[in-house]
Amino acid sequence: MLNSLQTKLGQSVKSKKLNVFGLFFLLAFLILVITKLSDTYVETIPFKIQYKNLPDKNIIxxxxxxxxxxxxxxxxxxxxSYYFQNKNYQLDFEKNTFIKDNNYVWIADQGIYDIKQHLGNNVDVISVKPDTLIFxxxxxxxxxxxxxxxxxxNFALGYDTLNGFEIxxxxxxxxxxxxxxxxxxxxETKPFNLENVKTNINSNLGLEFSNSSDKLKLSESxxxxxxxxxxxxxxxxxxxxxxLNLPNTIExxxxxxxxKVSYYVSLNNYKDVKPTDFIIECDYSDVLKSxxxxxxxxxxxxxxxxxSARMKQNKVEYIIK
Incomplete structure (x- = not known):
């Protein structure tokens, strides 16, 4: 039992020594990091260009x-801190560019003030590459x-739309x-698929334009x-x-x-359709030509x-008397 107590005391002392060592190691590491981050460095930071104040009538x-x-x-x-910031530079086309031969021209010397403003205080800009951009x-x-x-x-059996789809x-x-x-x-619109339709259709539908250039815009979405x-x-x-066109000299x-004509009509309008709504014509001048x-x-x-309507027969025989 005495040996067990001695072992536990030894382990406790060692554990405390390790904890103290770890704490001092961490403090030393933090001091080293702070010292290093306090030094001055030269680094190159890439910035993507974002367009600002580009006239509506023009497109890059x-x-x-x-x-x-x-x-x-x-x-x-x-x-x-720059590793956690959005690395975009907004190029102002009104202030920092000029037009030459249907191109916007940006020169770093003209835009460097905005770059410094974007980077903030205590930053010295050494160079900007390229020093000229052509748009x-x-x-x-x-x-x-x-x-x-x-x-x-696809409509349910016996259902349809009389006037089609209005968009x-x-x-x-x-x-x-x-x-x-x-x-x-x-x-084209986005796909619009329905099955077994029995009721009126009333819906909004987006336009499909994803395969076109992202520089194109639509007046409606x-x-x-x-x-x-x-x-x-x-x-x-x-x-x-x-x-029709039968000469008086020919009988x-x-x-x-x-x-016989079959026709397709809504049940509500069935009684309003009359035989006089249909005319079948045969033109004598057509048979003379053919x-x-x-x-x-x-x-x-x-x-x-x-x-819709269709005739049950598509040929009329004749003989000249």
């Missing part, structure tokens, strides 16, 4: 954003193009350099889409055939005398309430 046509390397002299604490620019143009609805919409606005202005917008003829969805049914009528017999021995009938629908 560089493929990548340039940067400048600023060599500074300052104490270590200041340099350490080619183009004048923005505007082109109006249609918006194409990119959709896959607002139906066109958009593309703003950018002339040579870039010349290649764009339309803008989204569109509004609406559609009135109704229950639909099919109806049929026997419609008589009219012969002919044709058959059939009428053709030399065919039969007519190709044409269906004319005079009702906006009919979504």
């Amino acid at each position: 046509t560089l493929d990548s954003i340039p940067s400048v390397n600023v060599t500074v002299s300052t104490h270590g604490f200041k340099l350490l 080619p620019f183009g004048t923005l143009s505007v082109k109006k193009v249609p918006i194409i609805l990119k959709s896959e919409i 607002t606005p139906d066109s958009v202005n593309i703003i950018g350099a002339q040579k870039e917008i010349d290649t764009i003829n339309y803008v 989204s569109i509004h889409i609406i559609a009135q969805v109704e229950k639909f049914t099919e109806g049929t009528f026997d419609v008589p055939i009219s012969i 002919l017999n044709y058959f059939p005398k009428q053709i 030399g065919q021995s039969f007519f190709k009938p044409k269906l004319i629908v005079n009702s906006t309430q009919v979504k």
